[in-house]
Amino acid sequence: MQKWMYIIGVFIVILVAILVGYYLFENTGSKEEPRSQTEVRNMVQEQNIVQEMDIVNEISVSSMESEKISPNATMILKKYYEECDHTIKEYAKIPEEYVNKTKDELEKLQEDWDIEEFSSNEVVFNKKINGTCGEHFVIREKDGIIAVYQIKDNNEEVLKEETGIAVEYLTETDKLRLEEGIRICGEEELNSTLEDYE
Numbered sequence: 001m002q003k004w005m006y007i008i009g010v011f012i013v014i015l016v017a018i019l020v021g022y023y024l025f026e027n028t029g030s031k032e033e034p035r036s037q038t039e040v041r042n043m044v045q046e047q048n049i050v051q052e053m054d055i056v057n058e059i060s061v062s063s064m065e066s067e068k069i070s071p072n073a074t075m076i077l078k079k080y081y082e083e084c085d086h087t088i089k090e091y092a093k094i095p096e097e098y099v100n101k102t103k104d105e106l107e108k109l110q111e112d113w114d115i116e117e118f119s120s121n122e123v124v125f126n127k128k129i130n131g132t133c134g135e136h137f138v139i140r141e142k143d144g145i146i147a148v149y150q151i152k153d154n155n156e157e158v159l160k161e162e163t164g165i166a167v168e169y170l171t172e173t174d175k176l177r178l179e180e181g182i183r184i185c186g187e188e189e190l191n192s193t194l195e196d197y198e
Contacts (some may be wrong), residue, residue: 003111016038017069026043033098037099043124065121066102067103068100068101068102068120069094069098069100069101069123070099070121071094071096071099072094072121073093073094073098073099073119073120073121073123074091074092074121074122074123075091075092075093075098075122075123076089076090076091076122076123076125076128077089077090077092077125078116078126079111079127079129080126080127080128080129081129081131081133082128082129082130082191083132083153084132084133084185086132086133086135086185088133097109103118106118106123110125112127113125113126113127114127115125125152131153132153134150135152135185135186135187136150137149137160137181137183137185138151138157138181138182138183139178139184139186139189139190139193139194140157140178140179140181140182141167141175142159143162143165144167144168145162145164145165145167146162146163146194146197147162147163148160148161148162148169148194150191151183163197165197166196170197174197
């Protein structure tokens, strides 16, 4: 009988050990499983986000590279004159040979100009020029009337126009200023000054 008790005791110990092992395995396994599933889910989400960002970057880079000039685009030529430190802007319609060109293609066509801005609707070219802008004038008296001279790169004064405005009716101060030469920059200022003497 003692032998049977011993066998039953061993059997009970084995059964308890199996139940305890099963219980521990279930509890630790069920706790780690959700955590690992969460980790896997987070990793998948992070990977999807990275892939989406890569796709967006590729699209934006390729769209910038493939952006082409529209036939209705405006061309702006900015000329910076180093001697007088002036920048003159000229606006023009885009030439036909530039239509549907990318920035890279346009840079090859216009090697002596820098492209400052580029979009399908507007292209801004920039260029440095050693000299003056041609917008410098001096007003002087010539044969009793007011004359306008344009100042060239070497400071040479070239007659631009004789205005027909008689000097004899001007004040002594204005006559003295004309003798010295009234320096003007820009067509607008030139026209405004001449209107003052009319």
